[in-house]
Amino acid sequence: MFEIASKILPPSRSVRSLHPWIESQRFEAVPQKDVLDQILRLVEEAVRRRVRQGGKPVKVIFDLDSTLFDVKPRSLRILKEFAATPEAREFGSEYVNWCQGLQAHQLVYTIQESAAANGFPRGAKGEEFLKKAFQYWMGRFFTHSYVQVDHPVPGAADYVKAVVDRGAVAVYLTGRDWPGMGRGTQAMLRHWGFPLCTGEGELVMKPSFGTDDSEFKDAALRDLRIHGEAVALFDNEPANFHVFEKNFPAAHLVFFHSNCSGKEAKAVSKIYRIESFLR
Structure with missing residues (x-):
């Protein structure tokens, strides 16, 4: 909580x-x-x-x-938490650093839109990273605890x-x-x-x-x-x-x-x- x-x-x-x-x-x-x-x-x-x-x-x-x-602070909290997980770090520091460098006001409606608007790193692992980030986000965004952000x-x-x-x-x-x-x-x-x-x-x-x-x-x-x-x-x-x-x-x-x-x-x-x- x-x-x-x-x-x-x-x-x-x-x-x-x-x-x-x-x-x-x-x-x-x-x-x-x-x-x-x-x-x-x-x-x-x-x-x-x-x-x-x-x-x-x-x-x-x-x-x-x-x-x-x-609700952007809620999404930002979740994305930064995901970036700190071992699963995210397996994709490489460029993707983790991108997540950690985001600010709430930069976020758009979807993670994909936010990536396109904010210089998401190009690379073979990028789409899979965003997919995993979205799954992590979906499991938390619509919950009692995270709404308090x-x-x-x-x-x-x-x-x-x-x-x-x-x-x-x-x-x-x-x-x-x-x-x-x-x-x-x-x-x-x-x-x-x-x-x-x-x-x-x-x-x-x-x-x-x-x-x-x-x-x-x-x-x-x-x-x-x-x-x-x-x-x-x-x-x-x-x-x-x-x-x-x-x-x-x-x-x-x-x-x-x-x-x-x-x-x-x-x-x-x-x-x-x-x-x-x-x-």
Whole structure:
């Protein structure tokens, strides 16, 4: 078990994923501060309307990995641990030194992308080294212990608190699975001050690791639609936004531009883009 980090890392020039959807999707030309402030005003309006007219609880939906939390420190810890193993050292010092020299902000979504972006040594053993590194990473990344290495992205906890202070419920809708990561995720949210009490925060996680993220979020959103009114949805995965738009067509969709998978994504009619929660 690792100690949870004691401070939030300052903003860095972190490498962000490229995706055809990011290049083709039209984003609203609104500054980050204005996007975040506008959503807070919409929360206030929705809460006042509910007080006057009744209705469902007002909710704002947030993804966790690469949206509220920077998971690059988690991947970096695992890669550096792998580099210290006898198995890694068998491949030669050039590969071990490459791993040990990495910094969190240099990492991209996959190990292969990170290798391509950061001068991975060419050589006959390179592909096999990356394969073994990935296997080591897979056995640890989705676990209670290693999730405690994550850091909140700048401004995230304060912004979620601002949403809750204005009367909304923060819904943490994540592709993490409850059996493997539930305990660690709850501990991290509480440690960093994210609202999690009844009526303030709801943690919605996959029931099992093998469940597809988009299918899970689609089903979860259908349930949330019955029990709440979503004012806004924040996520880093392009493939999720058409699911969001289908379930909550009036909500503000906000793409958090950090790291994302290469999964195919559909265009949506209206969406905003931010890179942190600083206002």
